[in-house]
Amino acid sequence: MPKVGMEPVRRKALVDAAMRVIGDHGSLTVTMSEIAKQAGVSPALAHHYFGSKEQLLIETVRVHLQRLRDSVVTALRAAKTPREKLSAVIRVSFQADQFAPETIAAWLAFYAEAQRSEETRRFLVIYARRLHSNLVANLKALCPAGDAGRIAEGAAAMIDGLYIRQGLRSAPISTEASIALTEDYLTTHLNALRG
Amino acid sequence: MPKVGMEPVRRKALVDAAMRVIGDHGSLTVTMSEIAKQAGVSPALAHHYFGSKEQLLIETVRVHLQRLRDSVVTALRAAKTPREKLSAVIRVSFQADQFAPETIAAWLAFYAEAQRSEETRRFLVIYARRLHSNLVANLKALCPAGDAGRIAEGAAAMIDGLYIRQGLRSAPISTEASIALTEDYLTTHLNALRG
């Protein structure tokens, strides 16, 4: 079996396995053994490629945020007007795979981890900033700059809040309802500025 | 030294110590030793009174949510009109001790834990429902019932979202600004219904 060029294959498998195991487990206190098993390799190999558990977890955050970013870029390209681009950003935040319970559980675990791991925090901050700046950039075409910043803050908070509340499964809300609430927030506040 | 009636004293000390240690550590992966040390007793005593680490953590959530509830009740009593009561609920959510970094870190850890521990989840769901129903009850006096539910969802999401984003410390926002954003959300949406 040992062929050359396995490294990228194994790294991807391990990063995907980590996300799945963390999501199922609902916590970062998962063992390297579980992750390796899920990826179909030995724990020793996971250490071989990532050096440490912490490094594997950090890579997992990085890779998955990168994928999320790619989704946003694609969605933004497809949208024409600023208003459509705002909707695109919202839609991606709530898209199916992001809204799956295991995915929410995993992100929640990473958010908590950001309190301990400076590197994890850095990646999440980059995501938060990008979300904010995507919103601001397009809002500026629709309202004064000062209002754009404020409305973007509110919209970002609402997106994250709907997300975390979905994780609690107290009053499960559909993807469409979440999108509608956020859209409504934007529309109402933009209208308030005109009227 | 052993005097009778130590139990409630020790329980409170341990629950407070747990919250502090978890907040400082930014995670639930804290040891019974650390908690016990912070409380000034031996690890064995913590086990004696709580049976297990999990039970101590659950008690910690319960007690702290109970305190939060008491704050809300007091604030609601002090407020007269429905609109003032809405403001009171918002104010408590962002009050100083709740907004301290260690407190946010602790709650984030518990939110993540809710994915694993059914009992922890139950307590957080109760809090979420109470927040929602406090908002709905007072909104109903100011707008149609259907709109009240929707606006309450949005306001609750915004509160939780501002909270979690504060935990990231990416663009630290002041207590006042957080309150202002949430108040603005309510005002704007209530006005939109009238206009």
Added chain:
DNA sequence: TTTTATTGATTGATCAGTCAATCAAAAATA
């Protein structure tokens, strides 16, 4: 004397991380 409070010492389990050894492909050499 019984009960409550308290701890030091210990145990058993879990895990991250290491290491030496194996195996097969690729590259170099004859």
Added chain:
DNA sequence: TATTTTTGATTGACTGATCAATCAATAAAA
């Protein structure tokens, strides 16, 4: 082409540390 050497991939077995949980013992009140 055949043979040897090197290198990358992979793992089983092991180690050391950590930690929750237990327990027997002590000490002071009731």
